[in-house]
Amino acid sequence: MTEGVRTSSHLDPLGALRRTHACGAIDPGAIGREVVVAGWVHSRRDHGGLIFVDLRDRDGLVQIVFRPELAAEAHARAGDLRSEFVVIARGVVERRSPETVNPKLPTGEVEVAVHELRVLNTATPPPFAIEEDAGAEETVRLRHRLHDLRRPPAQRALRVRHALYQSARATLAEHGFLEIETPILAKATPEGARDFLVPSRLQPGEFYALPQSPQIMKQLLMIAGFDRYFQIARCFRDEDLRADRQLEFTQIDFEMSFVGVEEVLAVLEDLTVRAWRDTVGVDLPRPFPRLSYGEAMARYGSDKPDVRVLLELVDLTDVFRATEFRAFGAAVAKGGVVKCLPIHDGDALTRGEIDRLESFVKKELGAKGLAWVRVQADGTWQSPIAKFLSDAERAAIAARSGARPGSVLFFAADDFAKPNAILGRLRTDLGRQLGRVDDRAWAPLFVVEFPVFERGEDGKLTFMHMPFVAPVEEDLALFDTHPEAMRGTHYDVVMNGLELGSGSLRNHRSDVQRKIFEILGYAKAEMEERFGFMLNALDAGAPPHGGFAFGLDRMAMLLAGAESLRDVIAFPKTQRGQDPLMGAPSTVDAQQLDELRLRIAPAPKERTP
Numbered sequence: 362m363t364e365g366v367r368t369s370s371h372l373d374p375l376g377a378l379r380r381t382h383a384c385g386a387i388d389p390g391a392i393g394r395e396v397v398v399a400g401w402v403h404s405r406r407d408h409g410g411l412i413f414v415d416l417r418d419r420d421g422l423v424q425i426v427f428r429p430e431l432a433a434e435a436h437a438r439a440g441d442l443r444s445e446f447v448v449i450a451r452g453v454v455e456r457r458s459p460e461t462v463n464p465k466l467p468t469g470e471v472e473v474a475v476h477e478l479r480v481l482n483t484a485t486p487p488p489f490a491i492e493e494d495a496g497a498e499e500t501v502r503l504r505h506r507l508h509d510l511r512r513p514p515a516q517r518a519l520r521v522r523h524a525l526y527q528s529a530r531a532t533l534a535e536h537g538f539l540e541i542e543t544p545i546l547a548k549a550t551p552e553g554a555r556d557f558l559v560p561s562r563l564q565p566g567e568f569y570a571l572p573q574s575p576q577i578m579k580q581l582l583m584i585a586g587f588d589r590y591f592q593i594a595r596c597f598r599d600e601d602l603r604a605d606r607q608l609e610f611t612q613i614d615f616e617m618s619f620v621g622v623e624e625v626l627a628v629l630e631d632l633t634v635r636a637w638r639d640t641v642g643v644d645l646p647r648p649f650p651r652l653s654y655g656e657a658m659a660r661y662g663s664d665k666p667d668v669r670v671l672l673e674l675v676d677l678t679d680v681f682r683a684t685e686f687r688a689f690g691a692a693v694a695k696g697g698v699v700k701c702l703p704i705h706d707g708d709a710l711t712r713g714e715i716d717r718l719e720s721f722v723k724k725e726l727g728a729k730g731l732a733w734v735r736v737q738a739d740g741t742w743q744s745p746i747a748k749f750l751s752d753a754e755r756a757a758i759a760a761r762s763g764a765r766p767g768s769v770l771f772f773a774a775d776d777f778a779k780p781n782a783i784l785g786r787l788r789t790d791l792g793r794q795l796g797r798v799d800d801r802a803w804a805p806l807f808v809v810e811f812p813v814f815e816r817g818e819d820g821k822l823t824f825m826h827m828p829f830v831a832p833v834e835e836d837l838a839l840f841d842t843h844p845e846a847m848r849g850t851h852y853d854v855v856m857n858g859l860e861l862g863s864g865s866l867r868n869h870r871s872d873v874q875r876k877i878f879e880i881l882g883y884a885k886a887e888m889e890e891r892f893g894f895m896l897n898a899l900d901a902g903a904p905p906h907g908g909f910a911f912g913l914d915r916m917a918m919l920l921a922g923a924e925s926l927r928d929v930i931a932f933p934k935t936q937r938g939q940d941p942l943m944g945a946p947s948t949v950d951a952q953q954l955d956e957l958r959l960r961i962a963p964a965p966k967e968r969t970p
């Protein structure tokens with residue numbers, strides 16, 4: 362530094378030191394060079410006068426060494442260093458002696474001999490090891506999320522997530538999409554989950570709803586003439602949390618005008634392929650195979666099948682139309698299905714294993730039981746149900762399932778959903794357990810041609826996905842005669858048995874949209890109150906349009922090889938919807954409630970009659 366020139370370095374916490382290298386970036390190429398590294402003290406070892414510190418930043422670890430004869434002051438200070446202290450150090454890169462080379466560390470051939478050390482901050486002791494495996498329960502890790510995030514798996518996961526954002530943005534921008542934000546303080550949207558409400562202070566007694574998705578807003582943007590929109594959008598659904606859900610989650614949301622299904626699928630395929638290439642360097646095979654919803658349910662019992670599992674279901678409904686066997690006959694009579702999962706060469710499925718599967722499907726999937734047949738070496742059927750079956754039924758089952766000595770057949774009969782859910786789940790569990798899987802790491806596919814409506818448990822028609830999905834044009838005539846047979850323009854992208862996202866063409870004509878609301882049972886007044894502005898917007902000159910939303914968290918989870926969505930979200934909520942780090946949700950003070958003109962009612966059970 363030139364004498365007499367005033368600099369402000371004495372005002373900086375770093376003094377005159379400025380980082381030259383990331384810790385993880387120091388390699389033998391830097392030997393002999395002076396470097397400045399900064400980070401957290403990962404560990405410290407004192408060795409008879411020498412002090413070794415592993416210094417960590419987001420790029421990795423490097424060993425820095427303090428020798429009393431080289432820098433007495435730095436060496437003295439190094440004696441006080443503790444785990445997670447924050448330091449900056451200047452030194453010279455040296456080759457480690459052969460016996461101290463650490464082949465496990467990318468920087469393991471070198472170390473930095475420190476000349477100058479500045480301790481930038483002390484730190485409380487970490488609650489668990491800042492290592493690949495923290496050796497701590499998830500609840501503990503989430504409470505100490507700060508330290509958890511310092512661990513390599515979290516650092517990697519959030520990098521993958523970052524790469525995914527950048528990849529999606531680049532793809533969509535290249536396809537001509539404009540990135541446009543839509544409000545978080547919004548009005549209820551139609552996905553059908555419970556809304557999060559935010560009380561309005563300026564309009565007492567009124568509430569905003571946090572968007573369950575930008576669905577309505579993106580459609581309005583199409584009507585407003587933006588042609589192609591996208592957003593990495595935060596969405597909110599007040600649901601009971603299951604393993605793969607979060608109350609707030611992120612979608613790669615987009616919408617495009619003047620397109621049919623094919624053009625949307627082309628964008629979906631491109632975005633997915635590039636995302637896999639840009640984050641994990643994998644080239645997915647194109648084009649993605651397509652399955653209709655009907656075929657997916659028939660063969661796999663799921664609309665998001667993992668097609669790497671080689672087992673398939675067969676449908677036996679027609680075999681049991683006039684059966685004497687009550688359990689199956691009753692299901693068919695009420696419009697349900699009888700399905701079978703055949704497993705050939707099923708010797709590994711012992712009687713004990715079958716009993717275990719039966720209690721699993723009873724407990725977890727609400728099955729009444731699990732009927733089964735084992736075809737023995739001599740061709741006879743060992744089975745609790747065989748005696749109820751006619752010869753013709755046995756012959757039909759054998760023909761359709763390909764049963765042969767060694768086969769085990771599982772059956773389920775009920776309304777459409779349950780047998781598919783039960784056998785679909787057994788298919789994947791047993792397929793994986795028995796190694797009946799192909800060797801593809803990734804199996805993307807499109808599922809298309811979902812029905813517009815399905816029957817709810819109350820027997821009424823509800824929407825299959827959401828109420829804005831357009832029916833396919835040639836099925837519009839079925840509105841008045843057979844609405845449940847109407848095919849929708851809905852499509853999903855599925856990867857390895859997980860739904861990456863959903864989309865559809867939308868109703869751009871208000872008469873079609875009104876008809877759908879009518880079938881869904883909305884009275885005129887309610888339709889106007891909830892969706893009037895949307896219907897008016899459609900009348901203002903809506904172009905045909907369609908779009909999609911990828912679940913970004915789920916994609917990041919797959920790409921990062923993580924087990925839970927929580928692993929790829931910086932500050933996730935627990936199963937109980939809490940953020941244990943910040944302590945959210947929390948009570949608020951009386952004055953805030955007064956301003957909002959809100960009062961907290963006692964919990965229902967405490968209420969006096």
Ligand code: ASP
Pocket residue numbers: 552573574575576615863864865908909910
């Ligand atoms: N808005 C829909 C959802 O969140 C996705 C879409 O159809 O674009 O499920």
